[in-house]
Amino acid sequence: MSQAPKFFPVDEDLVHSIELWSRNRIINGPDPKNGARTASELEGDLGASITTGGIGGTEAFRRFTDVIVPAIRANDGAYNLAYVPAAPSAASVSIDLALSAAEIFAGAWEAGAGAIHAENQALKWLAELAGFPNGAGGTFVSGGTVGNLSALFTAREKAVRERGGKPADWKLAISENAHSSNHLAARVLGVDTVSIPVDERGRITRESLKAALGGETQVFAVLATAGSTNAGMIDDLEAIADYCEAEGVWMHVDGAYGIAGIVSPDVRPQFKGLERAHSFIVDPHKWLFAPYDCCALVYGDPAQARAANTQTAPYLELVDREVWNPSDFAIHLSRRARGLPLWFSLATYGTDRYADAVDQVIATTHAVADGIKKRDFLDLLFEPDLSVLLFRRVGWDLEQMTAWSERHRIDGTILCIPTFWSGVPVYRLCFVNPETKAEVVLEMLDTLQD
Numbered sequence: 306m307s308q309a310p311k312f313f314p315v316d317e318d319l320v321h322s323i324e325l326w327s328r329n330r331i332i333n334g335p336d337p338k339n340g341a342r343t344a345s346e347l348e349g350d351l352g353a354s355i356t357t358g359g360i361g362g363t364e365a366f367r368r369f370t371d372v373i374v375p376a377i378r379a380n381d382g383a384y385n386l387a388y389v390p391a392a393p394s395a396a397s398v399s400i401d402l403a404l405s406a407a408e409i410f411a412g413a414w415e416a417g418a419g420a421i422h423a424e425n426q427a428l429k430w431l432a433e434l435a436g437f438p439n440g441a442g443g444t445f446v447s448g449g450t451v452g453n454l455s456a457l458f459t460a461r462e463k464a465v466r467e468r469g470g471k472p473a474d475w476k477l478a479i480s481e482n483a484h485s486s487n488h489l490a491a492r493v494l495g496v497d498t499v500s501i502p503v504d505e506r507g508r509i510t511r512e513s514l515k516a517a518l519g520g521e522t523q524v525f526a527v528l529a530t531a532g533s534t535n536a537g538m539i540d541d542l543e544a545i546a547d548y549c550e551a552e553g554v555w556m557h558v559d560g561a562y563g564i565a566g567i568v569s570p571d572v573r574p575q576f577k578g579l580e581r582a583h584s585f586i587v588d589p590h591k592w593l594f595a596p597y598d599c600c601a602l603v604y605g606d607p608a609q610a611r612a613a614n615t616q617t618a619p620y621l622e623l624v625d626r627e628v629w630n631p632s633d634f635a636i637h638l639s640r641r642a643r644g645l646p647l648w649f650s651l652a653t654y655g656t657d658r659y660a661d662a663v664d665q666v667i668a669t670t671h672a673v674a675d676g677i678k679k680r681d682f683l684d685l686l687f688e689p690d691l692s693v694l695l696f697r698r699v700g701w702d703l704e705q706m707t708a709w710s711e712r713h714r715i716d717g718t719i720l721c722i723p724t725f726w727s728g729v730p731v732y733r734l735c736f737v738n739p740e741t742k743a744e745v746v747l748e749m750l751d752t753l754q755d
């Protein structure tokens with residue numbers, strides 16, 4: 306019996322071209338010269354793509370390769386050292402292609418069981434490294450922003466349930482150095498914040514915590530940062546755990562970038578106190594070698610997350626709540642199994658390779674820090690806690706700094722852009738890629754002498 310033509314026909318040649326392009330991108334990496342263009346330039350080059358009759362797959366794909374991709378900054382380039390870049394492993398990106406083709410609904414066990422189980426293995430590995438108790442678990446969400454919001458929402462709901470009052474009566478204790486997503490979460494939750502001062506390296510300390518929170522009775526959670534975005538610093542997690550334990554307050558650790566460090570036995574001791582937190586997040590799309598978009602959200606007691614996040618509706622009545630439904634642990638319902646590429650990468654290379662990769666990044670950071678200290682035209686602000694360096698070009702103002710950054714952005718040699726520290730512009734490097742070579746970075750930094 307001949308098959309009826311599909312409503313959306315398959316063009317096998319096009320599928321093959323897409324596979325081939327993807328294969329080459331995975332093998333060769335990105336072009337570091339690619340970068341943003343203006344919307345009007347893009348409109349000019351993309352032309353009228355969305356038409357009543359369609360432009361056909363071959364032409365649409367040409368626009369993807371020739372117009373769209375060249376206008377995308379390569380976040381996984383080995384010399385993209387701006388913001389928090391990315392360094393997904395070849396295995397993780399490869400399986401991401403198959404993940405899309407498999408079209409998995411991973412919000413509920415009944416639909417996505419196999420993928421969810423694999424994701425849970427990866428979450429369990431992270432929870433164990435963090436020192437969380439047996440039974441800890443959670444889900445993968447799109448990024449640190451949703452992860453932090455979901456954890457803080459869970460904490461606020463618990464406070465209302467167990468300690469009473471209205472949602473808006475509760476406050477989040479947070480430092481100015483915490484990632485902006487946590488300040489946004491407080492606004493979304495409609496709660497006030499109590500500001501915890503920080504030391505000269507931007508960290509919450511035992512003293513600063515006491516100074517800010519002595520006498521506070523309405524704090525529902527303390528937001529701890531393990532790897533600040535701007536400087537890679539870790540708050541005093543033990544002091545925060547002591548406070549939270551004594552006061553019965555939720556401790557959430559935002560380790561979107563930094564908690565990747567727990568993978569290395571050498572780096573792990575810096576996170577002492579994390580094991581006493583109620584929840585943490587880490588973004589595998591930052592420093593755990595997985596593709597966008599992927600944030601691991603882990604709770605010590607997942608029942609708390611279930612109590613806050615489970616959605617109810619007549620059409621969800623028959624969902625089995627005895628099994629692990631990832632939708633119950635965060636602010637989401639439909640979801641892709643975005644933790645699967647991490648699982649696949651771990652399964653492929655082994656956890657030792659992960660530890661080596663993190664150690665390699667730390668070694669590169671220290672080698673570059675040493676090189677900066679040896680150059681009298683540069684001034685390193687601090688020894689790194691993790692893999693972020695802040696340094697000054699002695700005698701330069703912001704305009705000179707940005708001109709140098711822009712020149713190197715355009716020629717694709719290095720992406721290193723200024724940030725501000727205590728109101729002063731400084732250069733910032735963030736390392737996450739084990740392929741980055743310290744000697745190459747230092748060669749580029751030598752051009753700062755000109």
Ligand SMILES: Cc1ncc(COP(=O)(O)O)c(C=O)c1O
Nearest residue numbers: 389448449450484486534561562
């Ligand atoms: C410490 C920290 N928390 C949260 C986030 C937000 O993560 P995302 O961009 O994945 O939402 C970031 C992003 O850089 C971060 O560095």
